[in-house]
Amino acid sequence: MRGVPPPEIPGRRRSTATEDLLRGIWKENPTLVMLLGMCPTMAITGSVRNSIAMGVTTAFVLILSSITVSTVRNVVRHEVRVATYILIIATYVQLADILTAALIPDAHKALGAFIPLIVGNCLLLGRQEAFSSRNTVWRSALDGIGMSAGFTLGLTTVGTIREILGGGTWLGIRVLPAAFEPWVIMKLPPGGFFGFGLVLLALAWYYDLKKRRAAVQAAIATVTAPARERAPALERAR
Amino acid sequence: MIKTHVGILLSAMLVNNFTLVMFLGLCSFLGVTNKVSTAVRLGLADTFVLLITSISASILNRWVLNSAPYLRIVAFIIVIASMVQITEMAIRKWSPTLFRELGIYLPLITTNCAILALAIFQTNRGYTFGEGLTFAVGAGLGLTLALTLMASVREKLEVADVPAIARGTAIVLIIASGLSMAFMGFAGLMSGS
Amino acid sequence: MPAPSGAVTPSWKLLLTLGAAGAASGLAIVLVYTATLPRVEAYEAGITREAIGEVLHAPARSDTLWLSGGALTATRPVTEAGTVVERVYRGYDASGAATGYAIEAVGPGFSENIRLMVGYDPAKGALLGMKVLESKETPGIADSVVGPAFTRQFTGAAVPVVGARPTPKGPEPGQVVMITGATISSRAVIKAVNRTLERWEPLLARYESGLRRTAAAGDAAPRVAATATLPPARKN
Secondary structure, three states: OOOOOOOOOOOOOOOOHHHHHHHOOOOOOOOOOOOOOHHHHHHOOOOHHHHHHHHHHHHHHHHHHHHHHHHHOOOOOHHHHHHHHHHHHHHHHHHHHHHHHHHOHHHHHHHHHHOHHHHHOHHHHHHHHHOHHHOOHHHHHHHHHHHHHHHHHHHHHHHHHHHHHHHOEEOOEEOOOOOOOOOHHHHOHHHHHHHHHHHHHHHHHHHHHHHHHHHHHHHHHHHHOOHHHHHHHHHHHO | OHHHHHHHHHHHHHHOOOOOOOOOOHHHHHHOOOOHHHHHHHHHHHHHHHHHHHHHHHHHHHHHHHHOHHHHHHHHHHHHHHHHHHHHHHHHHHOHHHHHHHHHHHHHHHOOHHHHHHHHHHHHOOOOHHHHHHHHHHHHHHHHHHHHHHHHHHHHHOOOOOOHHHOOHHHHHHHHHHHHHHHHHHHHHHOOO | OOOOOOOOOOHHHHHHHHHHHHHHHHHHHHHHHHHHHHHHHHHHHHHHHHHHHHHOOOOOEEEEEEEEOOEEEOOOOOOOOOOOOOEEEEEEOOOOOEEEEEEEEEEEOOOOEEEEEEEEEOOOOEEEEEEEEEOOOOOOOHHHHHOHHHHHHHOOOEOOOOEEOOOOOOOOOOOEEOOOOOHHHHHHHHHHHHHHHHHHHHHHHHHHHHHHHHHHHOOOOOOEOOOOOOOOOOOO
């Protein structure tokens, strides 16, 4: 009674373990690139402390769900797989809710309803469906670790901007002189949208700059290279 | 009595707008707000699912969860997902027209965190059955309002000269920030009571 | 059994999968919940103890009085597990004389409910202190209602508490000056305090008079001392 795992996506080579781990941190960063799990990204990033607490809680749920899903992936019938994944995720979220209340009660209070709402984070179900349901336990754990690290990184980036501009502090430590009048709005809901908007703008600007620089490099290479090398260089520039 | 209901309705719709103030249901807010007509339909479908959620949560809280509150998240998510699925099947069977209009959005909404949030807030605030329904309608209208506002701005944005690097999600977020700031103005609305 | 295109899996197998997953999930949650419960309760108790100490000015000891059948009793009523029994705390000084009551109050704030602990002296009809336990008021603006500059004013304030707008002359004695920019939150705190006292005051008075009566009758340990009917908890 083995369920058949979803077919491999054709034309795609298998990734290495290192790629599985690093994918989530930069190239497919869940917050900054894939734009998954937007609700917590904006709701609880008013301070760096809360961002980290949310990142760690989500990591707990994601890594354990990935391990569990990849363990049972061959037993679970295909028709009920999504229901089972949701059940697994919800269980770990409930455990996270109970454990944070017991171990880090202050953070539990600060995050409030957003701990239960981790269930609704598209990142979790997305990773189970896209990765853990077709990969080994070891690879799924690596993927979970990478994705959680990327998610925490994304949250902390937004949290850093909001806390520094909104209160002049970083993780509670004063970084801007006391004379700086805090932009309180950055800690309020509009600041959530604006802070994350700024991060995306900066990223887009960085990629734009990189692309232009590459184009300039390519152009220089074409002009300075001997004629027989020009064609491939031009090809690369495209 | 009426005052309580009006208060809950306005609070959920404007003062604590689910999308613009509480950051709930952002996936559809950022993803499906290109056209006003789509936004309105999605909002109405949302309201419908919120009502089902509120009813399910009230029943669960009343008869099942009062002795085991620590099973809340699992129970809510499973019951809500199943209820939405069942309703979807029912609509598809009895009213294909309605299904074409709203039904296609239902799977999208089930995973929307606004749905679970409604159940949790309703429980935390100890709303009665009737108050829960009012809360669901208010939250749903608030979502519809936010989606429609965003969609109407984005329709104009199509012909605007947006800098290349801001196109896409970045400009939507910055507009949302403006809308959110406008909604902060509703805060004083409830202070009169 | 290639699921997407092949033969349909019998329903009982699907139900079995889901049932097994559900059972495992329930078991895990219940186990962790039971294991962590003492810790959570200890934390909550610690918070409550600290708040009682603050609003009653470090009493030598404090008793819990439970609300049962519309009256206060010194023994916890027998209820189903999980039901929350409303309670107040009675503080005593070193000589064993009662100093006042600590009562928890909840009221709707600017965004979410504000939870606070209030110390009350029924003999003087005045407040002993106030501490905010939980609030989600706007950070940087309205969360100043948690700060000592605001909460300190409740010590000695007459009941019902009157909120005053800040004036150059300063407040009348016994009034609480609301914070500029956080008027809604200030008003919410004052309202929560007043509503709670309005509800508990008759209960406390009957309990006290009951104590005096039993003391006069020579009974050492009064059990059920009052039979005040409880007005229904008011909602916003």
